[in-house]
Amino acid sequence: MSDIKWLPDGQKTFEKLMAAVPDAMRDTMRPKLLQMLSGKAAGQPVSKKIVEDWVKEDLPEPQRSALMAALGIKDPKAKKEQPVAATAGWDGDSENMFERMLQEVPDMMREVFRGKLMGIANQKAAGGPIKEDHIVEIVKEIVPDPFKTNILKAFATMGGVDLTKVEAVIEANPGGEEVVINILHAVQEEFGYVPKEALVLISQKKEIFLSKLYRLVTAYAAFRIEEPGKHIITLCDGTSCHVKGGNAILKEVEAKVAGNGADVTVEKVRCLGCCDLSPAVMIDGEIYTGADAQAKLAVILN
Ligand code: FES
Incomplete structure (x- = not known):
């Protein structure tokens, strides 16, 4: 927005914030964020403090917490507000869907989003287990495009995996965390990719956090988490x-x-x-x- 007057520390802080916005969204988000910031500044030159106050006071969750973290602003309420687990467990494929949703969040903001989105999912579950519908609602209500479309498409193709084959691979690899890479390679060999359903089963059988397995398969270029083409x-x-x-x-x-x-x-x-x-x-x-x-x-x- 051309009518913004910047102070050097204000512009620097804003650019730092923009760097934390995912690449695919940056061009779309910039004019919208500048418009909001211009409203906050109300004609004053924009300083670092104005940018920080705007992030803290005006942005909705979970973007507020994620961008506060990106700017290094401490949130005194953060610990209390961030549950790290489903209060009453998961129903159906919901945990798997939750992790798939988080894969669209850039690495540096993923853990902040995990806590915030878990809080929203627990609220929707209202004391019961988090269901698949709750995750779909969160995606539809909170996630912007193009991520929303990607995630919903990925949800639609989940399922249909023969888990007995995954069980056989797990049984053929006794041991703990040290055998997980072998298991993942064997699963990819079997299916052509590592299905989310396989990750859930490996997580349960080997008692490893699902989030850790997701981090592993997305960090190594050797693994695919989407079903490949013909x-x-x-x-x-x-x-x-x-x-x-x-x-x-x-x-x-x-x-x-x-x-x-x-x-x-x-x-x-x-x-x-x-x-x-x-x-x-x-x-x-x-x-x-x-x-x-x-x-x-x-x-x-x-
Ligand atoms: S650079 Fe292409 S095969 Fe080595």
Whole structure:
């Protein structure tokens, strides 16, 4: 908003706050937040204090707490207000859905959101277990787009996983936390990804917090948490491939998939380990180069 007059510390604080807003939302949120801040400042130059007071006093939860944390403002009520567990437990797939919802929150704000959203879920449950409908309501009421759409889409595709296969993998890997990575690899091998239902079962059987398992599978590029498409195209973003035209292949594949919605999963890696063949593409686990890669991609994408 052009009518805002900044003091240097005010602008710096605002930019720090914007850095905490997820990338996909930043451009949409900036004018809205500036408009709110302009109202708060009421014509005064915006100082650090005005930005901080606006965050503390005017923003709704859970954004208030998350942005206070991003600005390093201590919230004296935070401990009292942040339950960390479902008061009367979970019903159906609700815990799994809760964790899936949190995956859309940037890492630095996830734990603040966890406490706040858990509080809201417990309120909705009114003393009973948190149900799947409560989580869906929270997503619909609180989460902005595009995250809302992503989460609801992910909820719709949950289920349908043969848990006896997961149980067999768990049984084949006796032990505690030290065997979890092996289990996750075996589950991904079995299903092509690590379904949320599998994470819940591993969490129960190995007595490991579900949130910890989610952190693990989302931190390692080797794991997928969404069901892959019919074909998996792994494009190399490494230097050797890049200088030999890999970037053009990457753009072409992305444009085609965006254009025709082909049932494929596109992944990027830093190196496929065959730089002497670059630019290289991996399709369903096989390496292709040159005309072979083009021909195979044409069959899959056209
Ligand atoms: S950089 Fe592409 S295979 Fe190594």
